[in-house]
Amino acid sequence: MSDGLVHLTFDGNPVAVPPGTLIVDAAKRAGVDIPVFCYHPKMEPVGMCRMCLVEIGRPTKDRATGELVRDAEGRPVLQYGPKLETACTTPVGEGWDVRVQSEKAIEGRREIVEFLLTSHPLDCPVCDKGGECPLQNLTMAHGPGRSRFLYDDKIHLDKRVPLGELIFLDRERCIQCARCIRFQEEIVGDPVIGFFERGRQLEIVTFSDPGFDSIFSGNTTDICPVGALTTADFRFGARPWEMNAAASICPHCPVGCNLTLNTRREARTQGREVIKRVMPRQNEAVNEIWICDKGRFAHHFATSDQRLTKPLVRRNGQLEETDWETALDAAAVGLRAAGVAVVGIGGVRASNEDLFLLRSLVDKLGGHAWLDRSLGGGDVVQAVGPGAGTRLADLKAGDAVLVIASDLHQEAPVWYLALRQAAQRGATLVLANARPTKLDGEARFLLQYAYGREMETLKGLLQGATGKASGKVDRSEAVAAAGKALAEAANLLVFYGGDGLTADASTALANACGQLLETTGHVGKPNNGLVAVGPAGNWQGAWDMGLRPHPGGVAAALKGAGAVYVVASSPAEDDPAAAEALDGAGFVIVQELFRTATAGRADVVFPAQSFVEREGTYTSGLRRVQRFYPAVPPLKEARPDWQILAEVGRRLGQTFDPASPAEVMEAIRREAPGYADVTYPALARVDEQWPVVGGPDLYFGGTSYDNRQGLGVSLLSGAESGGRLEAQAPKAASAIAGEGMLLVPVERLYDRGATVLPSDTLRHRLASARLELSPSDASRLGIQSGQTVEVRWDGRVERLPADVVDGCPAGAALLPRSVGIALIEPVRVEIRAAG
Amino acid sequence: MAEHILLRHRDIPDIDQLDVYLKHGGFEALRQTVTGKTPAEVIDIVKASGLRGRGGAGFPAGVKWSFLAPNVFPRYVVVNADESEPGTFKDRELMERNPYQFLEGVALCAYAAQANEAYIYCRGEFWDLAHRLEERIAELEERGLLGRNLFGSPYSLKVVVHLGAGAYICGEETALLESLEGKLGQPRLRPPFPAAKGLYGKPTVVNNVETLTNLPPILSRGADWYRTIGTAQSPGPKVFCLSGHVNNPGNYELPLGTTFRTLIFEHGGGIPGGRAIKAILPAGASAPLLRATDEILDTPMDYESLPKVGSMLGSASVIIMDETVDIAWVAWKTTRFFKHESCGKCTPCREGTYWMLHLIDRLHAGGAVEADISLLEAVARGMQNKCLCPLGEFSVMPVLSGIERFRPDFAAHLGNGR
Amino acid sequence: MLKDTHSSEIEAILARYPADQKRSAAMPLLYLAEQAYGYLTPAALQEVASLVGASPTQVGSLVGFYTLYHDQPGGKVRMQICVDLPCALRGAETMAETVCANLGIRLGETTPDGAVTVEGVMCLAGCDKAPMFQSQDERGIHYHENQTIESAMAWIEQTRRGGSDG
């Protein structure tokens, strides 16, 4: 037929699907369940488990004429092969009939289930997967009433094999489908688990150090079709059917992965609802069905017993617990006393509603609210994209992506996955960084610059793309060729981060990237535009709510403040100058989860609710506004940030007095760029997604959850409403020019920040305060790997162990952020071996 | 005695020396081909000869080459020298004793396939043989018979010997390719076939050692001559590997279509001690067992006749069992082999070979009842037509044919159950 | 490190395969490492992995799959007697049993002096010269055909004395 589709029937029921569709997928689209174990819609079919056996009838052709043979009624005569075939490896054909429910097909699959059960312990009653296990379901549906394999003859295998400290293997339950191995190889590119032995002895092993060394390891437990792989966190934690499920959004990075939080009431917490596990929730435009291990395992901070539970006020120099009324009154008094000299500091962990209210409260008092983190360019992102409807999964050959000044693997892991796969589909990946990153192997063009010279590379790309660029330009051939490739791409996305950049430098870089996009015509449409790899989950939202970093940093913003209002931020931790400025400020209010160094300097401290106790929205790096929901009841007296702000505002006589975050969103819609259509109901809308996951059959996608709580709203960029980027005069000389080694703070996924440290599960993988040096610098300075060094700058001295690392750029010393050493921006330092 | 075409060292014992091989016309076929024929002409000649693959499946070699994905390069030739089928030992003798004819065959095939690299995948146990082959390849390169610009033509060929490391499944061509790529030897899905996507994803010809050793005589004497040997459907000579209960085990080069009787009694010297012959495995462990009746003994060994009597020619590894042999023990041996060699990739083979062995073990332990024999049959049937590659399918053949054709041997083990 | 002790062999092995297909060299390099170290230690796997640009797990997997790689130390030499069907029809099992009994070990075990590990293996393509065995040691793999119990024992004695006919 001429609709471009292939027409076939399943047990006689007609279906039409695009050519090349596999029979399993076609069946799924038609609502027909063909059981699978090894097949996974996100991976290449392998046809290993043989569970998906069906009978296929194909139209017969006359050998001589090549014409279809027809019966008396003119219908093509179908010929069914003597063998059952695997539906997961066979693409559909025109006019075929697939018998899923014929006696032969059912018998064939029954035999496969029986084979699988010869090894399997059938310990469903004590299995973590019990209740959400396709093998269990199939055994009920297909399996023989009584196994013909004598139970006593089963070999018994180790039921607790640690593949590292995060993931455990139950060898008896493993059915050798290789989904986990293939996930690590195909999707992640970290082949750190594999088969050992062969035949019946096959087992999953790891030879990496640490074991199962991959930041995506938890996903294998979701896609494992049986209970063979479990996380250290959840192992024997609860039975799936005992748990509640709440929709959430991961707050850790700009990807904004959609989550389901499984919770249960527990005796050990006096009957309080606790989080048992974090599962991915499908959003094909955001995280598909994956999350990283930080999102999965770092949630413990939210329920940590270190949390603040009561308001605190300072009396006689000491912070003392008090009741809400007293604390709120004290805050109002302090703010009123400060007059217009009020400074707000908002953190990127806070929701849109929180940050919007902070800004409007401080604005109305005549003060100014700032963003705590220094990355610039959020306004450029608003202007030039990403275009609404951007989906990294759509990028393909002919499209291009530039990543500059960012280590996506550590800063936005699921984007790393998405771009790696885009590159494998043939998209052109251009990487420009000052140091090697894990994505390098996928790059078509790998451009390395020296720290401080990123603009030369970017201008080189601009030169290659448009033939025009001024000032200092990298004119190497590779850069020019990469620029040309970017210009010629059908779609172009640019991801910029802040690796090794000062605030000014990141602003300049963002503007230059915006220019590149505009001049090459890559704005105002989906899969085009600029994406910031911001710190934590709501950096872009903070910009959209009207906050931006102070050009001189937090310390400068605080200068001369009569009152400081800090929400979800601890500048004192990151920046000694800010700590000093806080000490000098008249009155300090802090809304926090923990008693941070900043809270310790406050006059009033409000215990805030974490993201698992409340609702709100975050705006992802791709500018998708997404809603999260309460999963557990609030911890003691903690309140949501927006509510605390509203109550303080009410005491100050402010007229906007919202009763819910949804109401705050109504106000946001009127002010924030691109938010006109964002309402809570709109955010909760869902659409059909492919692949279908989370259905009762559990065959597809494993146990990741389908999305019934909202796909979010993808914002329009300024360019889509006809806006143009305002030309900005680039700032002069980089602040990091100068003599000496450059100490560069680098993002590590597992840092020691307050949202990671409380998670015991991850403790062996956390970054630590160690310096990385290049071999050439190390030998020049006479430093051996492991030796302690002294780092001096600005009158500070830090003594740190140093590691000599191949690939670390010469002239730079790398230090992870948030590992206990305050460092916001790169600085020039003096390094020597400690005596 | 007729002239040997493949086991030529039986006529000329020192043909494993290059000068001797050259003196007897060695590398003339290659020289004339490379300097005087197009690859397409070579393929046509080989097609016309009717040469069928000697690795087991009997697929016409020339036809296979013509399936190479057009205009995709580089292409590879991979020689299957994994020879791991129980009872098969012909490729080893060919490569040890008539190595230059084999290597000339490799080069002819590579030329026809327009491949500039050929890999000889030897089973790991052929360590000494492989190292000897490497020396011979170096010698040929020195003499300009392999390597760059053969005979002054633009055609160059690099031949590399690669050692496996103990895995029967690597004889299956796609598992072999995986192994050659440095991975586990687990079969790939087919299609795509190696001719479309083989080694490193490139068009690849995989042929058996004996298949390729046929090429020099075909190219020098012509397809018509070749067809005078053997049968119409199965032309040419074949090396039959005769083992087990015969007086003279060994390789015998005979025309395809020779009967079992001729092989066993005329060439193999009959059964030791004058005992009666009971059973024949005509293709190692990978084909149904035959009862050695007169009808079977008079069956011609070729690709068409054996299926008609319920077995297969395979690699023609003929294992003879005399009247003293318990077929239930044979089934135990073959099942043990397949269970040990199952790669584990697909469920029915991985679990089924284990289950079958388990049941046969129980039979031998005296713990089986009648129903266990039926269960053994049911398990074997349950595996049939469901495996990803032929190994699993092979594994049930001796079991099912054993029970069907020698049931009393199994019944004799029945005890009282447990 | 193999890189220091066997650099020319490594280069020669890598040169056999296309430059972008170094993983093909994993199996030959594992043989090299096995010969150099006696068996495949975790460190050896790391070394081979880095030489071919694969992960240690990918290389380690091979050791489990293929029977000629050993991740545990065995006797100085492994005597691998074919006990598969064709050889068994010609007395191989009896030979294997008797050899083991003479040595006071079971199939798969190593003699107390660490000289020999005796194993029963699948068909070695020497069926017409049964019984037969192969020996595997740091010098590679060699065939010993047309054996008798006496000749097999004599070979073991000779190996024990330090000499072996290879």
Ligand SMILES: Cc1cc2nc3c(=O)[nH]c(=O)nc-3n(C[C@H](O)[C@H](O)[C@H](O)COP(=O)(O)O)c2cc1C
């Ligand atoms: C389990 C299995 C083992 C095999 N072993 C061998 C072998 O050892 N040698 C061989 O040449 N072919 C073997 N084959 C056949 C190969 O897959 C392939 O058909 C053959 O190498 C093609 O070469 P030919 O056409 O020249 O025979 C085996 C096939 C299977 C399924």
Ligand code: SF4
């Ligand atoms: S049939 Fe056996 S050898 Fe073949 S793929 Fe399946 S498990 Fe592997």
Ligand code: FES
């Ligand atoms: S073989 Fe089709 S799902 Fe496993």
